[in-house]
Amino acid sequence: MTPGSVPERPPVGPRKFWDAANHSVRVRVLTRGEEPDDEPSPRRITVGGFHRPGRYLDDDAPLRAFFITWTSDDGPAHAVAHEGGRPVPFAGGRIHLGPSPTDTTDATDATDATEPRDPTDPADAEQPPEHGEDRRPDRPAGTRARYDDSAQAMPSHVLSLAYDRMAELGVDPARIRAMLAGGPVPPPGADEPLVQVTVVFVPPRLRSFLPKALPEHEEWRRRNHLPHPHHVTPPHDFLLLRYAELLAALRDGVLPPVLLATPTWMSGHLDPDVLVDRLETCAAAGVEPVPSDLAQALLRLPRGRHQAAAERAAKVDSEAARSAAHWLAGDGMADPECGLVWRHMVDASMVEFGDTEPEHFTSVRLRPVLRVTAPTGHRLIDEVLLREPSDYLYDDYNSTTWAWPAMLPSHREIVAVNLLPYLLRGHWGTWAVPAELAGLEIAQGPPGEATAVILAFLLVQGVPGLVPLILRLAAKGELPAEAIGRQLALVLRRTWLETRPAITALTELAEAGGHHEVWRILRALLPELLPREGQRANVTHTELVALAADVAGWTGARGEIPAVAAFTGSRRKSRFAHECQRLHTQLTEATS
Numbered sequence: 147m148t149p150g151s152v153p154e155r156p157p158v159g160p161r162k163f164w165d166a167a168n169h170s171v172r173v174r175v176l177t178r179g180e181e182p183d184d185e186p187s188p189r190r191i192t193v194g195g196f197h198r199p200g201r202y203l204d205d206d207a208p209l210r211a212f213f214i215t216w217t218s219d220d221g222p223a224h225a226v227a228h229e230g231g232r233p234v235p236f237a238g239g240r241i242h243l244g245p246s247p248t249d250t251t252d253a254t255d256a257t258d259a260t261e262p263r264d265p266t267d268p269a270d271a272e273q274p275p276e277h278g279e280d281r282r283p284d285r286p287a288g289t290r291a292r293y294d295d296s297a298q299a300m301p302s303h304v305l306s307l308a309y310d311r312m313a314e315l316g317v318d319p320a321r322i323r324a325m326l327a328g329g330p331v332p333p334p335g336a337d338e339p340l341v342q343v344t345v346v347f348v349p350p351r352l353r354s355f356l357p358k359a360l361p362e363h364e365e366w367r368r369r370n371h372l373p374h375p376h377h378v379t380p381p382h383d384f385l386l387l388r389y390a391e392l393l394a395a396l397r398d399g400v401l402p403p404v405l406l407a408t409p410t411w412m413s414g415h416l417d418p419d420v421l422v423d424r425l426e427t428c429a430a431a432g433v434e435p436v437p438s439d440l441a442q443a444l445l446r447l448p449r450g451r452h453q454a455a456a457e458r459a460a461k462v463d464s465e466a467a468r469s470a471a472h473w474l475a476g477d478g479m480a481d482p483e484c485g486l487v488w489r490h491m492v493d494a495s496m497v498e499f500g501d502t503e504p505e506h507f508t509s510v511r512l513r514p515v516l517r518v519t520a521p522t523g524h525r526l527i528d529e530v531l532l533r534e535p536s537d538y539l540y541d542d543y544n545s546t547t548w549a550w551p552a553m554l555p556s557h558r559e560i561v562a563v564n565l566l567p568y569l570l571r572g573h574w575g576t577w578a579v580p581a582e583l584a585g586l587e588i589a590q591g592p593p594g595e596a597t598a599v600i601l602a603f604l605l606v607q608g609v610p611g612l613v614p615l616i617l618r619l620a621a622k623g624e625l626p627a628e629a630i631g632r633q634l635a636l637v638l639r640r641t642w643l644e645t646r647p648a649i650t651a652l653t654e655l656a657e658a659g660g661h662h663e664v665w666r667i668l669r670a671l672l673p674e675l676l677p678r679e680g681q682r683a684n685v686t687h688t689e690l691v692a693l694a695a696d697v698a699g700w701t702g703a704r705g706e707i708p709a710v711a712a713f714t715g716s717r718r719k720s721r722f723a724h725e726c727q728r729l730h731t732q733l734t735e736a737t738s
Contacts, residue, residue, distance in 0.1 A: 155369045160203055161355045167297040168348040169304045173311040176217070176340045203354035207291040211348055212241050214299055218317045218341040221324070221331035222300060227347075236299070241349060243295040292352035299347040308343045315341055363525070370394070375533065381550045381564050384531040388438035395436050402428045402435050406443035406466075413588045414552025416446035418455035418474055422462070429464040440466050441526045442553065444473050449556045449590050451477055469524075480520035482532055484559045485595050486566055487513040488636060489537070496537075502678075503639055510640050512566040512599065513537040532560070539567045547573075551585025558589035562596035569603055570641065579604075579611040587615055598629030599637065605651045606634070606643045613655050620663045627663045631670025638675060645675070645686040649693055656693075661700045668694045673709040683713075683722040691722065695729040706734050 212234055216225035227236035235242040309322050316339050324331045334340070360368060370390040375383055395401040404424045410417040421443055428435050435443075456474035459467045489496040491509040514535040521528045531554075547568065550561045565582055574580045583604070586597060604612050619625040638645050656664040672694060677683045691710070697703075710733075713726040 155371065158357055158360070158368075161357065162352055163355060164294065165351050165353055167294075167350050169299075169301070170346045171304050171308050172344045172346075173308050173315070174342055175315055176342045178340050198355050198357070200355055200357040203356055206354050207293065207351035209348060210293065210351070211346055212299065214241075214345040214347060216343055218312055218321070218339070218343075219331075219334055221321075222305065222343075223328065223331075225300070225345075227299070239298050239300055241295055241299050241347060243293055243349075294350040294352075297350055299349075300345050304345060305343075308345075312341050312343075315339055317341055375530070376536070379564055379567075380531050380533045380535055381553055381561070382546050383533075384438070384442075384526060385546055385549070385553070387526060387530060388436075388442060391436045391438045400433060402433045402439075403431045404428065406435050406439050407446060409446055409552060409555075411555075413590075414446055414555035414585075415448050415590075416443055418447055418452040419458070421447065421470060422455050422458045422467075425459060425462050425464065425467040425470060429462050429467060434464060435466045437524075438526050440469065441524045441531075444470065444522075444524070445479065445527065445531075445554055445556070446552075447474070447478060447556065449478060451475065473522075478556065479522050479527070481557065481591065482519055482560065483515070483517040484563045485515040486563070486599060487515060488640060489513050490640070499640070507640075510570065511537045512569060514563045514566045514596070516560065516563050535564050535567065537567050539571050539573070548581040548585070551582060551589050554589070556590045558586045558591045559594045559596055560591075561586060561589070562593070562600055565600060566596055569600060574604070576607045576609050579609055579615055583612075583615065587619060593619075593624060593626045593629075595626075595629050595633060598626045599633040601626075602630050602634035602637050603641075603643070605630070605655075606637060606648045608647055608651055613651070613658055613660070616655060616663070617658060617660050620660055625663055627666035628670045631667040632674065634667065635671050635674030645690065649686070649689050653693060656697050656700070661697050665694075665697045665701045665703050668697060669703075669705075669707065672707055676709050676713075683720070688720075688722040688725055691725040691729055695725055695732060698729060698732045704733055706730070 210229065212227050212229050214225050214227045214236065216222050225236065227234040227241055309326065313319060313322060316337075318332075318335055318338055321332055321334065321338075359365070367387075367390075370393075372386055372390060373383075378386070392401070392405075404427050406421060406424050406428075407416065409415060410420050424443075425435070452474045456471050459471035459474055462468075462471075488499045489511045490499060490504075490507040491497075492507075496509075496511055496513075514537060516532060516534045518528055518532050547565060550564060551558065554560050561582070568574070574582075583600065586593075586600075601612075601616065605616075616625060620627075634648060637643055638648060652664050652667065668690075672690070675687075675690065677687060694710075707729075710726050711730050713723055714730045
């Protein structure tokens with residue numbers, strides 16, 4: 147788009163919406179010849195609805211309550227309607243606010259018989275209909291109220307309550323069935339009570355609502371056409387905010403001469419001295435950097451303290467430079483608490499797994515966990531980028547995941563946490579290592595459970611190129627092997643993936659030189675995946691223990707695994723028992 151060509155969004159104005167119809171029913175026994183009670187005031191009638199923060203405007207349609215009465219002697223076909231003592235046209239089960247209650251075609255006025263007019267239609271919200279407009283003389287001059295008279299005044303679900311109560315009071319069931327059928331109602335029996343039914347009907351009405359003013363940053367987001375934070379992932383939200391701020395600076399002619407956050411390394415990192423050079427350039431031009439660009443630049447600094455660069459930045463006369471100097475002199479951003487929770491569907495709600503899996507479960511999700519441990523003081527970092535992600539996958543905003551590792555090159559686990567919703571949804575193919583994972587490999591920061599579950603999931607799928615990547619992480623001492631073992635057990639127990647491909651992948655990794663890492667994975671995996679009490683071992687359990695025995699021999703591993711030792715005392719001569727004994731012997735025999 148051409149900067150400045152998009153007009154600014156107007157301020158938030160009144161919103162119009164339809165309140166749905168409301169009903170209440172009263173059933174009571176009358177003494178024949180008794181005068182009916184006075185109508186209650188509409189102020190005493192409670193109308194339900196959704197809470198809308200803000201205020202209702204003076205031109206809001208007032209509450210109107212219509213009283214529809216009939217007795218068990220006549221049935222609902224003889225019901226009459228009134229409002230404030232005045233009769234109201236009533237026919238075909240509807241209150242008619244227009245001039246012709248018998249002309250049902252015209253009365254609907256192109257409105258569905260069961261739905262009110264669309265409140266989002268600007269023409270509908272502003273133009274009065276031919277029917278449903280309040281023309282009472284007590285309305286103030288110059289005002290008009292909108293009602294939808296197409297709704298049923300006595301719907302079946304309301305009358306069913308009345309019929310049930312009538313049966314309890316002694317009305318003949320045959321006469322009740324005739325009322326339900328809509329035909330002639332036989333006369334009442336000699337001892338049958340006279341029952342009066344009163345339905346209070348509040349028609350749908352068009353209302354005017356003025357929302358409360360938004361906080362400053364939310365109003366800025368609205369005026370720049372940005373999506374709601376709940377509808378977009380935190381890294382993508384941060385990226386959109388940065389684009390919007392840069393575009394606004396370009397429109398206003400205050401764009402800095404250089405962007406601070408342009409990386410200097412392929413990992414996405416930024417050289418601290420280059421950052422100070424750019425801060426000096428901006429200060430010399432008398433322009434403050436864009437806040438989101440400064441935040442992104444700070445996040446791209448290598449981990450640790452950079453004292454020399456901090457001293458240079460402290461001499462630059464700008465707010466951005468002072469902020470950068472404080473960041474450089476410290477240890478940067480503290481690692482937030484990162485993790486995940488496995489959840490499954492129970493009665494249409496997602497609940498956490500317990501210590502053991504239920505016998506049957508269907509849909510499974512990974513809920514990301516991300517909590518700030520020490521705020522940075524930068525709102526875009528603390529409130530936007532480090533917001534805890536949802537476990538819901540937003541398909542409209544997943545095209546930038548490849549860029550996330552370079553946005554947080556010193557905090558790879560934050561990226562992994564944000565990638566969790568994509569893991570079980572087929573976002574990545576199985577033909578190559580995803581670009582996001584390649585970015586995590588060259589990033590910095592301690593890997594955790596989120597990185598581990600991604601590696602475990604792709605390992606079982608046999609993604610080409612993953613074994614070399616794992617070996618490179620192991621060579622740098624950055625492979626979370628024990629976490630991979632724990633998460634691999636959960637992946638095999640809680641998803642559609644099977645154990646045999648996992649054994650194949652671990653064998654390939656061990657034979658490629660990663661036998662020490664494979665043993666660390668297996669040591670964490672075996673206690674979680676071997677048969678539990680009441681379960682029988684199968685061929686994949688046997689193959690898994692056989693692989694563990696081989697790898698333990700290659701690495702000279704020692705240290706008893708109780709879950710394996712539990713199967714060594716059996717007198718059965720199964721292959722599974724034999725492999726457990728072989729592994730147990732390797733782990734417990736004395737070192738020569």
